[in-house]
Amino acid sequence: MSPFGRIFADGDRIEIAGAVIRLKVHPRARRISLRLDRSRREVVATAPSPRRLGEAAAFARDRIDWISARLDELPTAQPLAPGGxxxxxxxxxxxxxxxxxxxxxxxxxxxxxxxxxxxxxxxxxxxxxxxxxxxxxxxxxxxxxxxxxxxxxxxxxxxxxxxxxxxxxxxxxxxxxxxxxxxxxxxxxxxxxxxxxxxxxxxxxxxxxxxxxxxxxxxxxxxxxxxxxxxxxxxxxxxxxxxxxxxxxx
Structure with a gap:
């Protein structure tokens, strides 16, 4: 069981301190990694296999300061709304x-x-x-x-x-x-x-x-x-x- 008290699947999204983290399995990955998906405005935590997705979630939790800083750099969302x-x-x-x-x-x-x-x-x-x-x-x-x-x-x-x-x-x-x-x-x-x-x-x-x-x-x-x-x-x-x-x- 992961430190989050649940088993994760590829594509799951979790929220850590207000940041959305998408968990992804990439069989060719050699290690746990994080990257910012600027277009979706979320962070992707990648693991080499499904059984290591819990580690990827924990890795993201331990680096929430880095995640927050990257998200703060994104341009403000512009809704399609009257007046825009x-x-x-x-x-x-x-x-x-x-x-x-x-x-x-x-x-x-x-x-x-x-x-x-x-x-x-x-x-x-x-x-x-x-x-x-x-x-x-x-x-x-x-x-x-x-x-x-x-x-x-x-x-x-x-x-x-x-x-x-x-x-x-x-x-x-x-x-x-x-x-x-x-x-x-x-x-x-x-x-x-x-x-x-x-x-x-x-x-x-x-x-x-x-x-x-x-x-x-x-x-x-x-x-x-x-x-x-x-x-x-x-x-x-x-x-x-x-x-x-x-x-x-x-």
Whole structure:
């Protein structure tokens, strides 16, 4: 029996001093370890086997000061709620409560573009997120079309994810199947130039399935120097995952 008085299973979550700890089994792990999952805003305690999950929980408890410090470094969660403001594909958007289906209202007079959605709390958040995903699909598809035309490549299928560790991925074409590019919908909340860089990166994989010199030459040919965009994602990417981070708990 673990010092917590219970037997743990892979994927269990425990709370220690207000911090959420997710217990994970990784057969290739050589030791107990902790890492911060910035996108889920929780700490992952990894053990090599299920029988050592109790040790992983105890390890996390003994290092609560480190955990608290890392969690304090995370950006503040930004709920999808009326009154909030977002950058959507480079355009300032204000969230407002409205009747009927969720929709974008164009800027007029002194008012910016508005995302109008019904309900409140989790209902409003779900409706607003569905609309944001739809706008993300439209925008990222358009960016992809531009780059594949320059590359002379066939247009791939486009899909959205809410990936926690990857902004995009490219599955190459195979006999009878077109290529598939998947993007995190949250790229729509990044500066447009950053979203465009990720689109160029994935499109370049349609020609080069690696990260060698020729691949990066293609990327530079599409969007110029990728360094500032990569740096922005490293520095500010957690902010994108903070949008709506607490909505599921409502």
């Amino acid at each position: 403001e977002l950058l959507v594909l480079g355009e300032a958007v204000r969230l407002i409560q409205g009747e009927g289906r969720a929709r974008f209202l164009p800027a007029e007079d002194a008012l910016p573009v508005r995302l109008s959605a019904p309900g409140e709390g989790a209902i409003f958040a779900r409706s607003a997120q569905r609309l944001l995903r739809r706008r993300a699909l439209e925008g990222l598809t358009a960016l992809t079309q531009t780059h594949v035309q320059v590359l002379g490549a066939p247009m791939p299928q486009i899909a959205l994810t809410d990936a926690r560790s990857r902004w995009g991925s490219c599955k190459p074409a195979s006999p009878g199947r077109s290529a598939v590019i998947r993007y995190s919908w949250r790229l729509a909340l990044a500066p447009l130039a950053v979203a465009d860089y990720v689109a160029a990166h994935e499109c370049a994989h349609l020609r080069e399935l690696n990260h060698g010199p020729q691949f990066w030459a293609l990327v530079r040919g599409l969007v110029g120097d990728p360094t500032p965009h990569r740096a922005w994602l490293r520095t500010h990417g957690a902010r994108l995952h903070a949008v709506g981070a607490d909505d599921a708990a409502q």
